[in-house]
Amino acid sequence: MTKGYDLSSGSLRELNANLQVSAENLSRQIPGTFGEWRVENPMGSHALAVGLSGPLLVDIEGSTGYYCGGMNKGASIHVRGSVGPGVAENMMSGRVFVDGDASQYAGATGHGGLLVIRGNASSRCGISMKGIDIVVGGSVGHMSAFMGQTGNLVVLGDAGDAFGDSLYEARLFVRGSVKSLGADCEEKEMRSEHKDFLKKLLEDSGFGDVEVSSFRRYGSARNLYNFDVDKVGNY
Secondary structure (H helix, E strand, O other), rough: EEEEEEEEOOHHHHHHHHHHHHHHHHHOOOOOOEEEEEOOOOOOOOOOOOOOOOEEEEEEOOOOOOOOOOOOOEEEEEEOOEEEOOOOOOOOEEEEEOOEEEEEOOOOOOOOEEEEEEEOOOOOOOOOOOOEHHHHEOEOOOOOOOOOOEEEEEEEEOOOEEOOOOOOOOOOEOOOOOOEEOOOOOEOOOOHHHHHHHHHHHHOOOOOOOHHOOOEEEOOOOOOOOOOOOHHHHH
């Protein structure tokens, strides 16, 4: 059974508290818990559906503001609109799907889970990512995947300036053009294991009809792991 909540007449604090309790109760398998929620009239609310720690399904009927789905741990959140800065920030697990566009630093510091943005993402998408998988159906802005440590960023459109700057071990896949690569980021060979992985990730993200051979892979050149005075200009 789905539980409805209308933010035009209810408070955001009450909604988040109810969502968090429901998620915790689901993870503890408490009977009678609402496993599915439908949020109406989000009206760009900030910090909506944050800190959920259970297998909850949350359907948000409209656009949201800052940090939607932040610190998610196990929930599946579907935003039927666009999102402001920091969607799925510091996500641990679960899934966040955005039908529209995302503002800057989408998926920042994410440790796990899957973030899918059907539209475009702004600057610093995936900044300091630590294991999250991010799939963007459109393009990403400048300095995306900056200091990306682990995880995967897949861009079906184009990438802006300084893509993958100061990258560690995150893997980047781009179907379109890259305006410029950041410090210590370089194009890598697209081997069969990368194509197999990418095909599965695209299928999980709703882009199963996209041909993986159209992508290029980027990663760290591993020249900046340790300070080298001869390369000081790259830091």
